[in-house]
Amino acid sequence: MPEACPAQRSKLFTPMPIRGFISRNRIMVSPMCQYAARDGLANDYHLVHLGRYALGGAGMVIAEATAVEERGRISSGDLGLWNDEQIAPLRKIADFIRQYGAVPGIQLAHAGRKASTQPPWHGNGPLTDADRLRDDPPWPVVGPSSVAAGAGWQTPQALDENGIAGIVRAFAEAARRADDAGFDLIDFHGAHGYLLHSFLSPISNLRDDRYGGSLENRMRFPLEAVDAVRRVWPENKAIFYRLSALDGLDGGWTLEDSAIFCRELYSRGVDVIDCSSGGAIADRSRDVRIRRGFGFHAPYSAYLRREAGGLVATVGLIVEGRQAEAILQAGEADIIAIGREFQDDPNWAHHAQAEIEGAAFDAWPQESGWWLDKRAGVLSKLREAGETPMDRYLSAE
Ligand SMILES: Cc1cc2nc3c(=O)[nH]c(=O)nc-3n(C[C@H](O)[C@H](O)[C@H](O)COP(=O)(O)O)c2cc1C
Incomplete structure (x- = not known):
C-alpha cells in the first residue's frame, strides 16, 4: 500500500492561500x-463538465x-452573465465545485472583434449568412478600431468613449x-485577441485618442x-x-510591455497573472515566434x-x-x-499526486476512493501472481 502521508510534500500539492480562500493545491x-449554452445560460452539461474536475482533485x-454582454460572446454557445437570470444555474455549479473541495472561479470576457464565430466543429471562423441555415446568424462586432482580425472577418465598429464606459460597467455588473x-x-x-487584448496591441489598436497610441493609453481601458x-x-x-504575454508578431505587444502592464495590474489589486500568449490576429499560424511545445x-x-x-x-x-512540479520548483x-x-x-x-507523492486514495471522494483503494489491493495481488487481463484469451489462441 502506498503511504497515506507522504514523506516529502511536493510544491504542487502544498495548499495555497489567496485572499480569503485556501486552494488545496496549485492546480487550476x-x-x-x-459551446453548449443557449442564451448564455449554464445547464447540466456545464455542471458535469466543471463538477468532474472538482471531484478529480x-x-x-x-x-x-x-460574456459580460451579449455581443461580446465568442460564439452563440458561450456562457453569459449579462442578466440576472443567468445567475441561478451558475450558482448550482459554484456550490458543487466548493462542496467537493475546489475553489469555484469564472472567466469574464468580451470577445470584441473576434466575437460572432462558429463553433470549432463548424469551421472556427467568423459566422456568415450561410450559418443562418444552422440557426446561428452573425451579429455586429466592436473593437478599438475599424480593423478586422483577418481576411473574411467582420470589420468591427470602433468603440467611442461612451461605448468603452458601457463595457467597463458591464464588467462590473457581471462581477x-x-x-x-x-x-x-x-x-x-x-x-487571445479578444477585446481587452485588442486595446493593448498596436496591431489592433490604431486609435489616436486617450485609449490609443502610447502604452499608457492602450492600457487605459483594461485597467x-x-x-x-x-x-x-x-x-x-x-x-x-x-x-497574452506577447503577440509574437512584428509591431505587436511584447513581453517587455507585459511586465509594465502586470506591475499596474498588481498595484490595482490583481492577485495572479494567468500567462498565455498569441491570438492578436485570427490566423494563429502567423505568430510563428511562439513555439507550442x-x-x-x-x-x-x-x-x-x-x-x-x-x-x-x-x-x-x-x-x-x-x-508540473518541475515548473514550480x-x-x-x-x-x-x-x-x-x-x-x-x-x-x-x-493521478499526479500518486505520481509525485505516491499518495493513495485519501484525497479522492470517498464514494470512489474507498473502492479504488480496495481494488488496488486486489490488482496488486493478481500482478504479484503474474496474472494479466488477457491471459485467458491469449492462451486459447
Ligand atoms: C476547448 C477549449 C476551449 C478554450 N476556451 C478558453 C476560454 O474560454 N478562455 C481562455 O482563456 N482560454 C481558453 N482555451 C485555452 C485553454 O484555457 C488553455 O490555455 C490552452 O488549451 C492551453 O492549455 P492546455 O495545453 O493545457 O490545453 C480553450 C482551449 C480549449 C482546448
Whole structure:
C-alpha cells in the first residue's frame, strides 16, 4: 500500500492561500469554452463538465469565457452573465465545485472583434449568412478600431468613449453577478485577441485618442475594467488576469510591455497573472515566434514573475505531474493551469499526486476512493501472481 502521508510534500500539492480562500493545491483547471449554452445560460452539461474536475482533485476550477454582454460572446454557445437570470444555474455549479473541495472561479470576457464565430466543429471562423441555415446568424462586432482580425472577418465598429464606459460597467455588473452566484475567483479574459487584448496591441489598436497610441493609453481601458471590478468584487475574493504575454508578431505587444502592464495590474489589486500568449490576429499560424511545445508558456511566466514580482499561473501542454512540479520548483510559476489534459483525464490531479507523492486514495471522494483503494489491493495481488487481463484469451489462441 502506498503511504497515506507522504514523506516529502511536493510544491504542487502544498495548499495555497489567496485572499480569503485556501486552494488545496496549485492546480487550476483552465477556462475552456464548451459551446453548449443557449442564451448564455449554464445547464447540466456545464455542471458535469466543471463538477468532474472538482471531484478529480483540482484546486481551482475556472468556468469558461463568460460574456459580460451579449455581443461580446465568442460564439452563440458561450456562457453569459449579462442578466440576472443567468445567475441561478451558475450558482448550482459554484456550490458543487466548493462542496467537493475546489475553489469555484469564472472567466469574464468580451470577445470584441473576434466575437460572432462558429463553433470549432463548424469551421472556427467568423459566422456568415450561410450559418443562418444552422440557426446561428452573425451579429455586429466592436473593437478599438475599424480593423478586422483577418481576411473574411467582420470589420468591427470602433468603440467611442461612451461605448468603452458601457463595457467597463458591464464588467462590473457581471462581477457583481459572479459574486452573487458564489464564485470566489474572477479570471479576466485579457488574452487571445479578444477585446481587452485588442486595446493593448498596436496591431489592433490604431486609435489616436486617450485609449490609443502610447502604452499608457492602450492600457487605459483594461485597467479601467480592472478598477471597476475591484470596486464591486469583495475584498476577500481573488482576481486573476489572463493575458497574452506577447503577440509574437512584428509591431505587436511584447513581453517587455507585459511586465509594465502586470506591475499596474498588481498595484490595482490583481492577485495572479494567468500567462498565455498569441491570438492578436485570427490566423494563429502567423505568430510563428511562439513555439507550442510542452509547457510552452513557462519561460514567459518565469520572466513576468521575475520582472513584475507577483504570483503567476502558467498554462500550455502541461501533461505530467512531475513536469508540473518541475515548473514550480524552477520558480517559473506559482500555479499550474491545465486545459485539455483535464478533458482527457478529469482525475488528473489525483493521478499526479500518486505520481509525485505516491499518495493513495485519501484525497479522492470517498464514494470512489474507498473502492479504488480496495481494488488496488486486489490488482496488486493478481500482478504479484503474474496474472494479466488477457491471459485467458491469449492462451486459447
Ligand atoms: C476547448 C477549449 C476551449 C478554450 N476556451 C478558453 C476560454 O474560454 N478562455 C481562455 O482563456 N482560454 C481558453 N482555451 C485555452 C485553454 O484555457 C488553455 O490555455 C490552452 O488549451 C492551453 O492549455 P492546455 O495545453 O493545457 O490545453 C480553450 C482551449 C480549449 C482546448
